[in-house]
Amino acid sequence: MVTMHDVAAHAGVSASTVSRVFRNEESVSKATRKRVNDAMAALNYVPNMMARTFREGKASLLAIAVPSIADSFFASVIEGADSIAKTHGHAIAVTSLGDDPSRERPIVEALLRRQISSLVLVPIASDQSYLSTWLPHTPVVVIDREATGADVDVFLEDDRGGAIMAVDHLLRLGHQRIAFLGADDAVATTARRFDGYRQAIQDAGLSVEDQPVLFAGPSHIQEGIAGMLGAQDPPTALFSSNARTSVVVVRALQALKARGLAMVSFGDFPMADALDPSVSVIDQDPFRLGQAAAERALNRVADPEGSFENLTVFDVNLIPRGSSTPPSRA
Template identity: 30%
Template sequence: MVGAKEIAAMLGLSISTIGRALADDPRISAETKARVRKACDQMGYVGNLPARMMRGGSSNFIGLVLPDIRNDFYASIAQTLSECCDRNGFHVALSITSDNRETEYRHLRDLVGARVAGTIIVPTAAPRRDSVALLKRAPHVQMLRKLPGVGGAWFGIDDEAALYDAADHLLRLGHRRIAYIGVSDRRSTSMDRLRGVRRAYAAHRADAELLSVYLGPSNAEAGEQAFEQILNASPRTSAILSASVHVTHGVLRAIRSRNIDIPGEMSFVGFGDPEWYSWWGPGLTTVQLPVQSLATSCGLWFLDTLREGSEQALQADHQSTSAAQLVVRGSTGRR
């Protein structure tokens, strides 16, 4: 691999001069800088990031810690943040935790050890104390889920309002026996979503006892299992409301396998909005998440704050909320 030594030998310059030219040091003339950059391009020079950081340079990598990228929502967040960082001279180092607190700790430790410029994280529900300590010491921003006691900035979605709107839509159509399928954990998002559904019942003065709540893991199998329980319930549920992308996929699979008439037999509101939701059956009424605005606002704020070097701003309790939107298609009808 071509290094500074080879470039220096080719141009007849010292290694220190090469390093200063690449760092845009004002002590080096514009002509010399241009010669060095041209030689680097011609010879395929690749900078030594660890060495540059030991000399006091800074990393241009941003750690992005996500639970998974198997659904379009997190994949789109990763894509948008990567493009945002790339336009601003940074690169994303992606970490997938699978919502495992031990994996989360190991990845955070490695990212901090690699001296990334900062970390954007969707935290697990119950992280290790070591993970919390690492976050408190390093520039970071939480996304979607919010950990109490960590401090720093948070960018998320108004989950309570999103599920309020979805439940309100079904209640306005005359549905009262609604089955809510959510996620059974201590994440702030899970609790906010269920709170929104219950608030909609209260606003309509509907009997809260008619709301059936099914809580389980956030995966397609949980959606299928909950759907089977809903079908066997008596009296029959007239509408289903999902609060998870993976759960939505499981319910859709179950609907297809059981050949359920939607919305003739039952109305259904999903969560998330990949493009194919509009092609499914009559089209899926769903909670569309603000991926672009959320990821872009988070990325730009974080990068601007990192450039300013404002430790106070990074530790401040900055909060930013993006609104989801209910997209009404053919999977919901009047009771």
């Protein structure tokens, strides 16, 4: 493993100078800073911040990076991870990645350069190969979406199976026109749920091409649904593929009750059980997901060479509520 002393020798400076460059201290000249940065790049060096943490006796820190801390699903993931971190004597640091894939790497690497013991990540980009440089020093656990180009522990929910469960539920109620609502088909979770939706429709002997499908961001969901309901053969049921979309749907659709539309949301959300009608959901148990990810991350810290199952897929459950109505009640 490349050390700070290796970088110093390569750059022709002292190890303390390398340390000052890494801390971005102004006392280092531009020429020296460039030599050190070039040496770091040539040797593929990243600092062992974990060792520094132990050496300085500072509190351990579990970092968590999610698309949005305002999203109720990810908020529950964070709570679950925090509950485990506390039992291990760790604090947590949380950041939002947003929805721009190009921002994932700089934000994540900014975290990895700090004194963190491990990282729980929900990827938003299509490539996580940049993590390979950091993995020898800092365990990374990915949740909700698989990582590409990085050998990390992954915890997922059964997206495809949950979608099949939701659509089968609506089919058993007698619905033949079931709309699929999704935010972005490029997101892996949405793609898996759409695949499950199509499978259930096909298994019922119906044509997927004849079903109404809408991929739209929150600002266009209302317009898209209005178009569906105004069609000659409108849907009698809605399958919303994520809780964020579901929240927009129930706010926009006063017609949900008036028209007798059935609905199942993939993912529970606040007040879903208190609405009129209350919304049936596929429960993902994000708190459990956060707990499992944090436990694995901290176990990797304690036992870097330990034998663990790299991929874990959790079952999901259907919670039927008031929105599970047959089309005859429309």
